[in-house]
Amino acid sequence: MLGFHVHSPVAHFARETPDHPAFSFAGEEMTYAELDAASNRLANALVERGIRGQDRVGIFLRKGLDLGVAIYGVLKAGGAFVPLDPFLPTERLELILDDCGIRHVVSSDTMAAALGALRPGRELTVFGVSGGEGAPFEAVPWDAVRAQPQAPPDVRILDLDLAYIMYTSGSTGVPKGMMHCHRGSLAYARWGAQHVGLGAGDRVASHAPLHFDLSIFDFFSTSQVGGTVVLVPEPVTKFPASWTQTIEDERISVVFTVPFTLIEMLERGAMAERDLSSLRWVLFGGEPFPPKHLRALMGALPDVRFTNVYGPAEAPSCTCYDVPALRDGDEEPIPIGTVSENSSDLVLDDDDAECGIGEEGELLIRSTTLTLGYWNRPDLNERVFHTREGLGPFPEVYFRTGDLVVRHADGLLRFLGRKDRMVKTRGHRVELDEVEAALASHVGVTEAAAFVVPDGQGSRAILAAVTLTEREAPDAADVLRHARTKLPAYAVPREIEVRGELPRTTSGKIDRRRLAEDRTTTSET
Secondary structure, X not given: OOOOOOXXXXXXXXXXXXOXXXXXXXXXXXXHHHHHHHHHHHHHHHHHOOOOOOOEEXXXXXXXXXXXXXXXXXXXXXXXXXXXXXXXXXXXXXXXHHHHOOOEEEOOHHHHHHXXXXXXXXXXXXXXXXXXXXXXXXXXXXXXXXXXXXXXXXXXXXXXXXXXXXXXXXXOOOOEEEEEEHHHHHHHHHHHHHHHOOOOOOEEEEOOOOXXXXXXHHHHHHHHOOOEEEEOOHHHHOOHHHHHHHHHHHOOOEEEEOHHHHHHHHHHOOHHHOOOOOOOEEEEOOOOOOHHHHHHXXXXXXXXXXXXXXXXXXXXXXXXXXXXOOOOOOOOOOOOXXXXXXXXXXXXXXXXXXXXXXXXXXXEEEEOOOOOEXXXXXXXXXXXXXXXXXXXXXXXXXXXXXXXXXXXXXXXXXXXXXXXXXXXXXOEEEEHHHHHHHHHOOOOEEEEEEEEEEOOOOOEEEEEEEEEOOOOOOOHHHHHHHHHHHOOHHHOOOEEEEOOOOOEOOOOOEOHHHHHHHHHHHHHO
């Protein structure tokens, strides 16, 4: 029996297969027995320093074996882990720390400079760092953590307790945190393990960073069966040829990543020079996969199964589609499939009436994997949840995805686009309103408009246009530098154009569609 918590499999496989690797990273491995003992020690250290049930604990680490220890240590202590992207600007990190009320962080000495720059609104205790004179936090080094008892702490954890909170872009410029409990995380993990038929012999690539919801499959679905998570170093993820070499060297069998990574792998990954025979299943999600690229990749990997996994981070993997062989010349978008186990859907029009076959509407999802809501955002929760009477005594609660879909006669859902201004670029969700808020916060910018255009690689590039005040006249490069201090790297516009004025619609609003069309036309000529 694996238990009712998403961390329970670690202790189970520490008993059943103690010497089997739980994690692999850069030639080093950590067994299930080692992971269980190390995470128990961290859990005891957290409890000793005052962590209480469902307290939020930041994880501020780059890829490495300590990442697994941090995740499971926080969960075993009864806390909820909050991934903190190591590459975020300091100001954004401080916003998350303050919004989520984080008092404890797990990190390492390699992050000391970034930690030292933080000035959150509360005192921090940071585990895994040596500290030093003048450090703006209390430091608990790894040596002190390793001195803790090896037995798990005596804490009571319910399956409805928080397991993690994942932050994403917010339209007001403030990140929003999605709350997920053990029950929902466990449902997601078990779905993934079952659908792919994971076993102890599988080596699953963790290509996505921890703050990207794809990583939840990597960690938790793999541990459900006692398999091995292969942590892909960040530099490797940037170079397609290094990525395919890692698949060969690590004998990776399952990959879940974004289409952009797979397109890069196809075009610049030196696949013909690699032995990729270990690979048996590729799952992809985050954005549409252009059929011409997917068809070519399936041709290059004829023995590999491919699955299109759809689901916002609020309701991960709520639909999926196992892609059959694609016909030459067929450029129809890949369906997002049908709802997964323990999920149901609605497609509603603008008046919240159900759409029929072939009618476009917004997709709403009811699922065991559904978020508990947004942290500290009752206003947003009220807008995104749709309640209707069920057949039983309790109402049914659906999440409004904001995605427009159509259900065809074959029962499959097709994704049409976003209802609002959230876009996806290379697998990352970005709200263009947030980009504009960051640009407009520059003292010399009067107005800002962000838009997307095709980048020629199967994804979309964010561009922007700004107007400037007469008093302050920065150039585009200065505005771009400012944006990098406010936004994660994937949300920073690729280019910023300075204009005398912005085009307008007949109602006086900025005509962003025209900006995009003008830029697309210019690039084509």
